[in-house]
Amino acid sequence: MIRVTIWNEFRHEKTEPVKSVYPEGMHRAIAAGISADDLDITCVALDDPEQGLPEEILENTDVLLWWGHWAHRELSDELVNRIRQRVLAGMGLIVLHSGHDSKVFKSVLGTSCSLRWRQVGEKERLWVTAPAHPIARNVPRTFALPHEEMYGEPFDIPDDAKIIFMSWFQGGDVFRSGVTFQRGNGKIFYFAPGHETFPTYYDKNILTVIGNAVRWAAPVMIEPKQCIQCQPAENFTKEP
Amino acid sequence: MIRVTIWNEFRHEKTEPVKSVYPEGMHRAIAAGISADDLDITCVALDDPEQGLPEEILENTDVLLWWGHWAHRELSDELVNRIRQRVLAGMGLIVLHSGHDSKVFKSVLGTSCSLRWRQVGEKERLWVTAPAHPIARNVPRTFALPHEEMYGEPFDIPDDAKIIFMSWFQGGDVFRSGVTFQRGNGKIFYFAPGHETFPTYYDKNILTVIGNAVRWAAPVMIEPKQCIQCQPAENFTKEP
Amino acid sequence: MIRVTIWNEFRHEKTEPVKSVYPEGMHRAIAAGISADDLDITCVALDDPEQGLPEEILENTDVLLWWGHWAHRELSDELVNRIRQRVLAGMGLIVLHSGHDSKVFKSVLGTSCSLRWRQVGEKERLWVTAPAHPIARNVPRTFALPHEEMYGEPFDIPDDAKIIFMSWFQGGDVFRSGVTFQRGNGKIFYFAPGHETFPTYYDKNILTVIGNAVRWAAPVMIEPKQCIQCQPAENFTKEP
Amino acid sequence: MIRVTIWNEFRHEKTEPVKSVYPEGMHRAIAAGISADDLDITCVALDDPEQGLPEEILENTDVLLWWGHWAHRELSDELVNRIRQRVLAGMGLIVLHSGHDSKVFKSVLGTSCSLRWRQVGEKERLWVTAPAHPIARNVPRTFALPHEEMYGEPFDIPDDAKIIFMSWFQGGDVFRSGVTFQRGNGKIFYFAPGHETFPTYYDKNILTVIGNAVRWAAPVMIEPKQCIQCQPAENFTKEP
Numbered sequence: 001m002i003r004v005t006i007w008n009e010f011r012h013e014k015t016e017p018v019k020s021v022y023p024e025g026m027h028r029a030i031a032a033g034i035s036a037d038d039l040d041i042t043c044v045a046l047d048d049p050e051q052g053l054p055e056e057i058l059e060n061t062d063v064l065l066w067w068g069h070w071a072h073r074e075l076s077d078e079l080v081n082r083i084r085q086r087v088l089a090g091m092g093l094i095v096l097h098s099g100h101d102s103k104v105f106k107s108v109l110g111t112s113c114s115l116r117w118r119q120v121g122e123k124e125r126l127w128v129t130a131p132a133h134p135i136a137r138n139v140p141r142t143f144a145l146p147h148e149e150m151y152g153e154p155f156d157i158p159d160d161a162k163i164i165f166m167s168w169f170q171g172g173d174v175f176r177s178g179v180t181f182q183r184g185n186g187k188i189f190y191f192a193p194g195h196e197t198f199p200t201y202y203d204k205n206i207l208t209v210i211g212n213a214v215r216w217a218a219p220v221m222i223e224p225k226q227c228i229q230c231q232p233a234e235n236f237t238k239e240p
Numbered sequence: 241m242i243r244v245t246i247w248n249e250f251r252h253e254k255t256e257p258v259k260s261v262y263p264e265g266m267h268r269a270i271a272a273g274i275s276a277d278d279l280d281i282t283c284v285a286l287d288d289p290e291q292g293l294p295e296e297i298l299e300n301t302d303v304l305l306w307w308g309h310w311a312h313r314e315l316s317d318e319l320v321n322r323i324r325q326r327v328l329a330g331m332g333l334i335v336l337h338s339g340h341d342s343k344v345f346k347s348v349l350g351t352s353c354s355l356r357w358r359q360v361g362e363k364e365r366l367w368v369t370a371p372a373h374p375i376a377r378n379v380p381r382t383f384a385l386p387h388e389e390m391y392g393e394p395f396d397i398p399d400d401a402k403i404i405f406m407s408w409f410q411g412g413d414v415f416r417s418g419v420t421f422q423r424g425n426g427k428i429f430y431f432a433p434g435h436e437t438f439p440t441y442y443d444k445n446i447l448t449v450i451g452n453a454v455r456w457a458a459p460v461m462i463e464p465k466q467c468i469q470c471q472p473a474e475n476f477t478k479e480p
Numbered sequence: 481m482i483r484v485t486i487w488n489e490f491r492h493e494k495t496e497p498v499k500s501v502y503p504e505g506m507h508r509a510i511a512a513g514i515s516a517d518d519l520d521i522t523c524v525a526l527d528d529p530e531q532g533l534p535e536e537i538l539e540n541t542d543v544l545l546w547w548g549h550w551a552h553r554e555l556s557d558e559l560v561n562r563i564r565q566r567v568l569a570g571m572g573l574i575v576l577h578s579g580h581d582s583k584v585f586k587s588v589l590g591t592s593c594s595l596r597w598r599q600v601g602e603k604e605r606l607w608v609t610a611p612a613h614p615i616a617r618n619v620p621r622t623f624a625l626p627h628e629e630m631y632g633e634p635f636d637i638p639d640d641a642k643i644i645f646m647s648w649f650q651g652g653d654v655f656r657s658g659v660t661f662q663r664g665n666g667k668i669f670y671f672a673p674g675h676e677t678f679p680t681y682y683d684k685n686i687l688t689v690i691g692n693a694v695r696w697a698a699p700v701m702i703e704p705k706q707c708i709q710c711q712p713a714e715n716f717t718k719e720p
Numbered sequence: 721m722i723r724v725t726i727w728n729e730f731r732h733e734k735t736e737p738v739k740s741v742y743p744e745g746m747h748r749a750i751a752a753g754i755s756a757d758d759l760d761i762t763c764v765a766l767d768d769p770e771q772g773l774p775e776e777i778l779e780n781t782d783v784l785l786w787w788g789h790w791a792h793r794e795l796s797d798e799l800v801n802r803i804r805q806r807v808l809a810g811m812g813l814i815v816l817h818s819g820h821d822s823k824v825f826k827s828v829l830g831t832s833c834s835l836r837w838r839q840v841g842e843k844e845r846l847w848v849t850a851p852a853h854p855i856a857r858n859v860p861r862t863f864a865l866p867h868e869e870m871y872g873e874p875f876d877i878p879d880d881a882k883i884i885f886m887s888w889f890q891g892g893d894v895f896r897s898g899v900t901f902q903r904g905n906g907k908i909f910y911f912a913p914g915h916e917t918f919p920t921y922y923d924k925n926i927l928t929v930i931g932n933a934v935r936w937a938a939p940v941m942i943e944p945k946q947c948i949q950c951q952p953a954e955n956f957t958k959e960p
Contacts, residue, residue, distance in 0.1 A: 077797075088832050088876070090612055110830040111903050112808050112945035116953040125412050125716065127393045132570055132665035132700045141394075142412075144716075152953055153367045153406055154381075156808070156904055156945055160880035166393055166406075166414045172365050172382075172956030174406045174414045183831050184876055185612035220612045225832035225876055233836040233872055236605065236624075236892030317557075328592050328636070330852055350590040351663050352568050352705035356713040365956065372810055372905035372940045384956075392713055396568070396664055396705055400640035412716030423591050424636055425852035460852045465592035465636055473596040473632055476652030476845065476864075605892050607873045621874075622892075633847045633886055634861075646873055646886075646894045652845050652862075654886045654894045 002218045003040050005061040006031055007052055009068040010045035012196040026067055026194070026201055033207035039214065046071055051079055058082060063092035063217045065210070066099045067194065075103050084108055088184030088225040092217025094210065097194035100151075105190065108183050109158055115175070116152040122170040124148040124193065126177060126205075130164045135178065135189065135212045143205045149195035151175050157190075165209075167192065178209065180216075184225050187217040242458045243280050245301040246271055247292055249308040250285035252436040266307055266434070266441055273447035279454065286311055291319055298322060303332035303457045305450070306339045307434065315343050324348055328424030328465040332457025334450065337434035340391075345430070348423050349398055355415070356392040362410040364388040364433065366417060366445075369403045375418065375429065375452045376404060383445045389435035391415050397430075405449075407432065418449065420456075424465050427457040482698045483520050485541040486511055487532055489548040490525035492676040506547055506674070506681050513687035519694065526551055531559055538562060543572035543697045545690070546579045547674065555583050564588055568664030568705040572697025574690065577674035580631075585670070588663050589638055595655070596632040602650040604628040604673065606657060606685075609643045614696045615658065615669065615689060616644060623685045629675035631655050637670075645689075647672065658689065660696075664705050667697040722938045723760050725781040726751055727772055729788040730765035732916040746787055746914070746921055753927035759934065766791055771799055778802060783812035783937045785930070786819045787914065795823050804828055808904030808945040812937025814930065817914035820871075825910070828903050829878055835895070836872040842890040844868040844913065846897060846925075849883045855898065855909065855932045856884055863925045869915035871895050877910075885929075887912065898929065900936075904945050907937040 008027035012018040022029050027043040035041065042061075044052035046068070058064075064083070068075070080103040087093050087108055095105045100113045125144045128136045152173030158181065165178030177192035191209060194200045201207070248267035252258040262269050267283040275281065282301075284292035286308070298304075304323070308315070320343045327333050327348055335345045340353045365384045368376045392413030398421065405418030417432035431449060434440045441447070488507035492498040502509050507523040515521065522541075524532035526548070538544075544563070548555070560583045567573050567588055575585045580593045605624045608616045632653030638661065645658030657672035671689060674680045681687070728747035732738040742749050747763040755761065762781075764772035766788070778784075784803070788795070800823045807813050807828055815825045820833045845864045848856045872893030878901065885898030897912035911929060914920045921927070 084830070085832075107827075108830040110804070110828040112805075114945050118953045118955060120955065122955075122957070127414055129393045129395070131394060131703070134700060137700070150953065153369045154371060155369070158878060158880055159402060159902060160878055162399060166416075168408060168412055168414045170957060171953075172408055173953065174367055174408045176406075182879060220614055220617070223611070225834050233838045233870065233891075233893065235838060235840065235842075237842070237890060324590070325592075347587075348590040350564070350588040352565075354705050358713045358715060360715065362715075362717070371943070374940055377940070390713065398638060398640055399662060400638055410717060411713075413713065422639060460854055460857070463851070465594050473598045473630065473651075473653065475598060475600065475602075477602070477650060607894055609873045609875070611874060633849045634851060635849070639882060642879060646896075648888060648892055648894045652888055654847055654888045656886075 001040050002038060002214060003060055003062045004065065004214055005042045005044060005057060006065040007067070008043070008045050009071050010047065011070055018196045021197060021199055022201070026196065029201045030065065030210060033201060034211040034214065036211065046074065051075060053079060053083070058086055061086070061091055062219055063094065063214050065094045065096060066102060066104055067096045068102045069098035069196070072102050077103070080104055080107050085224065087186035087188065090185035090219040090222035092214070092219060093186060093188045094213050094217060095188070095190045097192060100190060108188060109181065111158055112156045115155045116173065118150040118152070118171060118173070119195070120150070120171065121147040121198070122150055124150070125168040126193070127166050127168070128164070129166050130162065133164050134216045135164050135180070135209060137212050139205055139208050145193055145198070145200060145203065147198050148193055148200065151177065151192045185219065185221060185223060189213045189217055241280050242278060242454060243300055243302045244305065244454055245282045245284060245297060246305040247307070248283070248285050249311050250287065251310055258436045261437060261439055262441070266436065269441045270305065270450060273441060274451040274454065276451065286314065291315060293319060293323065298326055301326070301331055302459055303334065303454050305334045305336060306342060306344055307336045308342045309338035309436070312342050317343070320344055320347050325464065327426035327428065330425035330459040330462035332454070332459060333426060333428045334453050334457060335428070335430045337432060340430060340432070348428060349421065351398055352396045355395045356413065358390040358392070358411060359435070360390070360411065361387040361438070362390055364390070365408040366405050366433070367408070369406050373404050374456045375420070375449060377452050379445055379448050379452070385433055385438070385440060385443060387438050388433055388440065391417065391432045425459065425461060425463060429453040429457055481520050482518060482694060483540055483542045484545065484694055485522045485524060485537060486545040487547070488523070488525050489551050490527065491550055498676045501677060501679055502681070506676065509681045510545065510690060513681060514691040514694065516691065526554065531555060533559060533563065538566055541566070541571055542699055543574065543694050545574045545576060546582060546584055547576045548582045549578035549676070552582050557583070560584055560587050565704065567666035567668065570665035570699035570702035572694070572699060573666060573668045574693050574697060575668070575670045577672060580670060588668060589661065591638055592636045595635045596653065598630040598632070598651060598653070599675070600630070600651065601627040601678070602630055604630070605648040606673070607646050607648070609646050613644050615660070615692045617692050619685055619688050625673055625678070625680060625683060627678050628673055628680065631657065631672045665699065665701060665703060669693045669697055721760050722758060722934060723780055723782045724785065724934055725762045725764060725777060726785040727787070728763070728765050729791050730767065731790055738916045741917060741919055742921070746916065749921045750785065750930060753921060754931040754934065756931065766794065771795060773799060773803065778806055781806070781811055782939055783814065783934050785814045785816060786822060786824055787816045788822045789818035789916070792822050797823070800824055800827050805944065807906035807908065810905035810939035810942035812934070812939060813906060813908045814933050814937060815908070815910045817912060820910060828908060829901065831878055832876045835875045836893065838870040838872070838891060838893070839915070840870070840891065841867040841918070842870055844870070845888040846913070847886050847888070849886050853884050854936045855900070855929060857932050859925055859928050859932070865913055865918070865920060865923060867918050868913055868920065871897065871912045905939065905941060905943060909933045909937055
């Protein structure tokens with residue numbers, strides 16, 4: 001059983017036009033869409049107690065999904081640091097759409113994670129670039145979303161990004177729209193589609209990708225990273 | 241002075257329509273286009289003696305450019321191996337367009353280097369993804385070629401490809417169209433634009449990229465790789 | 481059930497002192513050591529028909545293990561090419577010890593794979609550098625082999641080597657002794673310990689590593705790489 | 721002229737035994753050791769105004785060197801963020817020894833950068849793993865430091881670390897002791913030797929490495945990363 005926590009800012013959904021698209025919030029749409037017997041899913045939001053991630057929830061999360069936008073700066077630095085430590089210890093992290101600019105994503109990658117954007121509802125076509133990767137399982141080699149926000153290159157991420165998806169946009173742009181990283185013991189997946197005014201999180205292919213990613217990002221082991229240097233290392237000099 | 245050798249298959253140019261576009265051959269168009277005081281350029285072709293690369297030319301080349309297509313299989317395995325050894329020793333290698341399927345490129349990368357393609361003369365738009373890379377110097381952040389062959393993902397190359405350019409195609413495809421690698425001591429750049437029926441190698445931006453790449457790929461040092469293990473390594477056990 | 485084929489040159493074992501250490505051959509020692517219900521293991525040798533890998537065996541192998549040394553050059557180029565195609569299609573490949581210099585390994589990586597060596601039977605200490613990697617599961621963070629051949633840096637491999645193990649040698653050398661790669665759809669693991677005169681393939685930790693690696697390298701999917709470009713790609717221009 | 725700023729915590733040097741080894745501070749020892757006509761070097765310290773890096777110094781620095789240890793936590797988060805932005809914009813960063821645990825290094829890499837250590841003054845032997853890299857120019861393929869602090873694997877850094885040096889320690893450990901990264905436009909080099917009680921920064925080879933690294937890390941261009949997404953991107957749909 002993989003313990004999945006879907007964190008959503010859950011502010012956009014409180015007014016139109018987003019309210020009509022996701023009346024229960026994007027987190028609950030995703031939860032319903034990826035629901036399965038091997039997943040134990042919890043939905044939390046920024047305005048929940050302790051910004052949705054008290055110790056007992058975070059420390060019992062195997063894979064954390066993250067959707068944020070307007071309120072990136074509201075997140076406490078202390079919580080950002082706890083999340084980063086948990087990722088380095090082994091928790092999987094799946095960052096969605098505008099989460100590229102979240103403190104959480106930037107704190108684990110170190111780069112600005114900046115990109116170019118254009119919100120005109122143009123067509124996006126995704127391409128699988130790593131067909132044998134578990135995240136691409138049962139996903140067509142190419143598929144289109146009729147309306148999405150354009151996210152375009154250059155995308156300021158580290159060079160060890162493993163590219164699983166690349167996107168084409170009607171307006172002339174391209175983007176590494178699905179990329180993985182490992183940081184410490186934790187696996188990270190960034191997936192670009194998901195603008196709040198479009199029904200992207202009801203799309204069958206998008207949900208397949210997210211479901212695959214959850215299983216891929218599940219921890220092999222969880223072990224805090226910082227204590228390793230608390231004491232001097234053993235000396236093998238006297239060994240025969 | 242960087243010693244540059246431009247190797248061209250030089251078969252397409254012998255009949256129309258390519259003959260009209262590149263009457264002297266693509267190699268000579270590139271040579272004229274990147275000509276500069278710090279470059280000592282030699283043009284060779286498949287039908288020259290020893291397939292254009294006798295020992296005395298290859299061993300005096302700092303950066304080798306490669307354009308091939310129809311005759312990939314004609315290249316002798318012995319020559320492919322000599323070129324590979326020279327790259328591993330430190331020679332720069334710049335592979336152009338259909339050279340992705342050459343024995344030379346596949347032998348240094350190991351993968352199939354396969355891709356998808358469509359030749360309908362559609363528009364290609366290139367994007368710089370690594371703006372601070374020397375190969376992108378003085379190149380606009382985006383620029384278009386009105387007619388090019390489409391090369392599309394998935395592109396079967398190793399994961400350490402550093403992406404300098406990505407391309408958008410009118411017909412819906414995307415491609416990592418400018419990527420670098422290091423193999424042994426040698427630097428490698430693959431650059432996708434350059435279909436023989438289009439005047440791509442007269443384009444100012446394309447020539448800037450190729451000129452930059454030649455200087456980037458120039459050897460730091462040249463040292464054969466194989467002899468390193470001819471004799472047992474020194475043992476430091478007795479050292480104080 | 482993972483279909484595993486262990487290919488061994490099986491020449492060293494025909495004379496002393498290796499004969500006494502591995503009377504049935506290293507391939508059979510490894511097979512016995514990793515034997516488990518989820519593995520269907522076949523042992524083959526260079527002197528078997530078709531150098532041990534006729535079409536029906538290779539095409540039914542999920543993970544191929546490779547130990548070779550004296551006879552690297554005897555392997556037919558045609559077989560090397562078939563193995564490389566099978567790896568790119570998705571077969572896992574585990575290359576052991578002196579297999580670093582095999583045609584198979586060099587053909588999938590492209591580099592010389594050269595290294596420094598010293599055969600004095602010194603102590604080797606291995607360190608796990610990627611503790612959350614499946615190949616390191618149930619392996620101590622560090623362990624020693626009392627006698628091994630020294631393989632030392634510089635090791636001429638591509639930059640995308642993911643380092644799972646690093647080794648320390650008594651005589652003063654260090655080595656990336658366990659590294660993974662992906663090429664095409666296939667996963668590759670190189671593991672350095674295993675000199676023929678030492679009982680390395682009876683060591684519990686070494687066998688745990690090899691068993692883990694077999695499961696890690698098992699294919700997600702197998703699909704030949706070359707046919708992808710046999711026909712022009714679909715054009716999406718007319719799409720609404 | 722490369723504008724180099726050497727930042728040193730400069731606390732250890734105020735008491736013995738470090739005072740005797742580096743009476744003017746490690747920063748000044750390094751500055752004297754790498755002094756050259758193409759370098760314009762400034763030395764600053766934590767206890768200088770604005771922790772040594774007021775705007776006018778940082779914004780006029782091409783390459784920043786960093787040695788810190790006891791007082792990592794004293795560094796203001798605001799300064800850490802300004803340094804990180806400057807690195808992403810293009811400034812080179814060279815992090816020395818215990819700087820692995822500095823806020824600056826961890827903020828640009830995202831990982832814990834934790835390692836194992838042992839301070840018994842044992843011998844360290846360094847190996848060049850990337851002989852054609854500019855940082856290894858004029859450095860012997862291997863050289864020893866008679867006494868150093870041991871820093872050992874696992875070293876929690878991202879997978880795109882390009883390894884230039886690896887170290888062997890008398891007590892049985894190994895370490896990736898010289899590694900490069902690129903983050904945004906900025907080049908980063910971490911170099912492990914340099915414990916405060918040993919005369920490491922007077923060693924000719926160590927100084928050659930640091931001097932090479934300064935020139936390698938000098939910016940190709942400096943351009944802030946964050947503003948790129950301040951406005952919507954141009955739409956090329958209407959283009960012919």
